[in-house]
Amino acid sequence: MYRFKKDNSINFRKINFHIAKKLSNCIDDGTDNNSKLPECLIIDDTDLEKTGYHFELLGKIFSHVTHSYILGYKLLSLIYNDGKSIFGLDFSLHGEPSKKGDYGMTKAQKKNQHSKKDRKNTERVDEYKKSKPECAMEMLKRAFKHGFKAKYVLADSWFCSIELIRFVIKTLKINFLGMAKTNYLEITLLFYLPPQNNLPTFGNQRINNQYANTKAAAVTHGTTK
Numbered sequence: 377m378y379r380f381k382k383d384n385s386i387n388f389r390k391i392n393f394h395i396a397k398k399l400s401n402c403i404d405d406g407t408d409n410n411s412k413l414p415e416c417l418i419i420d421d422t423d424l425e426k427t428g429y430h431f432e433l434l435g436k437i438f439s440h441v442t443h444s445y446i447l448g449y450k451l452l453s454l455i456y457n458d459g460k461s462i463f464g465l466d467f468s469l470h471g472e473p474s475k476k477g478d479y480g481m482t483k484a485q486k487k488n489q490h491s492k493k494d495r496k497n498t499e500r501v502d503e504y505k506k507s508k509p510e511c512a513m514e515m516l517k518r519a520f521k522h523g524f525k526a527k528y529v530l531a532d533s534w535f536c537s538i539e540l541i542r543f544v545i546k547t548l549k550i551n552f553l554g555m556a557k558t559n560y561l562e563i564t565l566l567f568y569l570p571p572q573n574n575l576p577t578f579g580n581q582r583i584n585n586q587y588a589n590t591k592a593a594a595v596t597h598g599t600t601k
Contacts, residue, residue, distance in 0.1 A: 384492075389466060389518065392464075392465065392466070393465060393466075393518070393519075393522040393524075394522075396456065396463040396464070396465055396524070397522065397523060397524075399461075399463065400456075400458065400461070400463060400524075403458075403460060403461050404458075413458070413459025413460070414459065414526070414527040414528055415456070415457065415458045415459065415525070415526040415527055415528075416456075416457045416526050416527070416528045416529070416530050417454060417455070417456055417457075417465075417516060417519060417524070417526045417528070417529050417530070418454070418455040418456075418457060418529075418530045418531070419452070419453075419454060419455075419512045419515075419516075419529065419530070419531040419535050420452075420453055420455070420531070420532065421450050421451060421452045421453070421470075421508055421534070422450075422451050422453070423437065423439045423441065423446065423448055423450065423451070424448050424449040424450070424451040424469070425439075425446050425447065425448040426447050426448045426449070427447070429447070429481075429485050429488065429489070430488055430489055430490055431489065431490065432489055432490045432491060432492070433449075433469075433471060433479075433489070433501065433504050434447065434448070434449070434479075434481070434489060435447075435449075435471040435472065435473075435478075435479025435480050435481055436472070436474070436479060436480030436481070437449065437450050437471070437472045438472060445480065449469045449470065449471065449504075450469070450470040450471070450472065450508065451467060451468075451469060451470075452467060452468045452469075452470060452508050452511055452512065452515075453466070453467045454466040454467070454512070454515040454516070454519060456519065456524050456526070465515070465518075465519050465522075465524060466515040466518060466519065468500070468503040468504075468506075468508075468511045468515070469500065469503065469504055470503070470504055470506070470508055470511070471504050471505070473505075508534075508535070509535060509537055509539060509540050512531075512535060512540060513539075513540060513543050516529065516543070516544070516548060517547075520548060525550075526550060527550055527551060528550060528551045528552070528553050529544045529548070529550060529551070529552050529553070530553050530554070531552070531553075531554045531555075532554065532555050533554065533555040533556055535554060536554040536555060536556050536565065540552075541554070541567050544567075545567055551566065551567065552565075552566070552567040553565070553566050553567075554567075
């Protein structure tokens with residue numbers, strides 16, 4: 377098992393998708409397939425805090441939980457929810473480069489970090505330096521390729537960007553449900569391909585607008601103050 381996990385020539389993403397698909401099919405066979413609950417792909421990131429300095433590509437990241445810089449990685453995850461079960465489909469690790477581009481680490485700390493020079497597959501290393509929205513779009517494409525098609529993509533305000541919304545609406549041709557922050561309010565936004573029927577309502581409030589060549593339903597969700 378150790379040699380298997382250490383072998384970076386193995387396509388672990390393909391294995392993970394295969395296992396998730398098998399589990400999803402098993403659950404479908406044993407449950408009511410007439411469920412009207414929509415399938416969703418959920419994008420979210422979280423802090424992966426570390427205490428040692430020798431981990432490969434380790435750096436300092438800003439934690440929105442503690443509102444301070446901590447040692448670790450940003451873990452970006454893609455989750456599939458079919459209304460009955462939740463499966464982890466994909467993930468990537470990210471750093472946050474500082475103004476100097478040193479990820480908040482000194483030269484001595486970087487020198488003492490683990491590094492594999494004979495690496496055959498640099499996919500994870502390349503992802504570390506990519507933006508999270510860019511990797512999120514790649515994850516969504518892979519999920520659709522492996523048969524995990526959904527009606528909605530769910531994300532928080534950090535991922536509510538024009539590029540990602542256009543990708544979901546125009547390329548994947550599904551709906552995007554996300555959050556957007558203003559100075560005083562948090563807005564729940566639903567971007568969908570017209571025409572659509574039986575869209576969810578939020579307290580019987582709906583505002584139609586044109587955004588990125590889509591229609592949008594929006595309602596205030598709460599206050600930031």
